[in-house]
Amino acid sequence: MFTLNPNSGIPIYRQLMEQVRRMVSSGQLQPGNELPSVRELAVNHAVNPMTISKAYSMLEAEGLLDRQRGKAMTIALQHKSKESKSARLERLQPAIDHLVMAAHQLELSPDEVVKVLRQAMDKQGE
Amino acid sequence: MFTLNPNSGIPIYRQLMEQVRRMVSSGQLQPGNELPSVRELAVNHAVNPMTISKAYSMLEAEGLLDRQRGKAMTIALQHKSKESKSARLERLQPAIDHLVMAAHQLELSPDEVVKVLRQAMDKQGE
DNA sequence: CCTTGTGTATTAATACAATAATACACTAAT
DNA sequence: ATTAGTGTATTATTGTATTAATACACAAGG
Numbered sequence: 001m002f003t004l005n006p007n008s009g010i011p012i013y014r015q016l017m018e019q020v021r022r023m024v025s026s027g028q029l030q031p032g033n034e035l036p037s038v039r040e041l042a043v044n045h046a047v048n049p050m051t052i053s054k055a056y057s058m059l060e061a062e063g064l065l066d067r068q069r070g071k072a073m074t075i076a077l078q079h080k081s082k083e084s085k086s087a088r089l090e091r092l093q094p095a096i097d098h099l100v101m102a103a104h105q106l107e108l109s110p111d112e113v114v115k116v117l118r119q120a121m122d123k124q125g126e
Numbered sequence: 127m128f129t130l131n132p133n134s135g136i137p138i139y140r141q142l143m144e145q146v147r148r149m150v151s152s153g154q155l156q157p158g159n160e161l162p163s164v165r166e167l168a169v170n171h172a173v174n175p176m177t178i179s180k181a182y183s184m185l186e187a188e189g190l191l192d193r194q195r196g197k198a199m200t201i202a203l204q205h206k207s208k209e210s211k212s213a214r215l216e217r218l219q220p221a222i223d224h225l226v227m228a229a230h231q232l233e234l235s236p237d238e239v240v241k242v243l244r245q246a247m248d249k250q251g252e
Numbered sequence: 253c254c255t256t257g258t259g260t261a262t263t264a265a266t267a268c269a270a271t272a273a274t275a276c277a278c279t280a281a282t
Numbered sequence: 283a284t285t286a287g288t289g290t291a292t293t294a295t296t297g298t299a300t301t302a303a304t305a306c307a308c309a310a311g312g
């Protein structure tokens with residue numbers, strides 16, 4: 001469900017927070033939906049449960065998640081179920097900017113970058 | 127010359143290492159070229175000199191940089207001046223992969239992503 | 253009731269990233 | 283020779299990320 005890379009340099013709990021935010025933004029996670037349990041995610045990704053819990057707690061502090069004792073975390077009910085396309089494009093912007101910077105430093109043209117991007121995006125189911 | 131973001135989560139010295147590697151890969155930095163001084167970069171980016179030095183030292187350990195006492199770091203002479211397009215595309219791949227993941231989670235289509243990517247890339251000089 | 257499953261608090265330990273303030277060895281130009 | 287400019291080593295300190303091992307309070311189902 002999530003992609004956590006322990007070697008990317010980005011803290012694991014931040015990777016998870018970003019991905020939950022994005023899936024809520026798109027509506028793949030809807031208000032009321034339960035998130036995977038802390039222990040399940042921890043085992044699946046070979047990570048300490050407290051690392052997952054830290055991400056969940058911070059998302060709750062943001063108001064994105066609801067917490068009920070003894071139950072799984074859920075997407076906060078008062079949250080808009082799907083953001084506009086422009087809002088989602090804004091969330092994409094950091095990844096765009098990073099790619100553009102890398103492409104310029106590598107002296108790769110827009111056409112070349114777009115080509116490999118389309119190849120990567122078309123591999124939907126794999 | 128470089129773009130260092132202290133809030134990205136990625137360690138500053140790793141950001142710098144990646145960018146030097148890319149600019150050598152493209153030939154924007156050629157064998158024998160001098161890098162900006164540690165102190166200059168540190169001041170420009172409001173960062174500790176030792177953080178820059180750490181990046182330089184690790185790149186020297188990789189064989190990418192040459193070091194002469196009392197002089198600026200230079201791009202290693204025995205380094206191929208420009209990598210092939212396929213090698214540069216490989217270096218771009220992590221940024222592509224990250225963008226693709228984000229786009230899927232945001233449920234943005236290839237066309238939508240390509241559109242904003244082209245807009246961002248066409249802002250060459252600003 | 254009891255068991256299993258929620259998230260979380262606690263304490264300790266480890267590792268890493270970054271800063272700060274000095275100091276050193278060296279080069280190059282004045 | 284002096285000065286300014288290289289990178290680097292050193293020591294100390296701070297903050298953060300992560301792991302580990304327990305333990306707690308609660309919910310839900312048998």
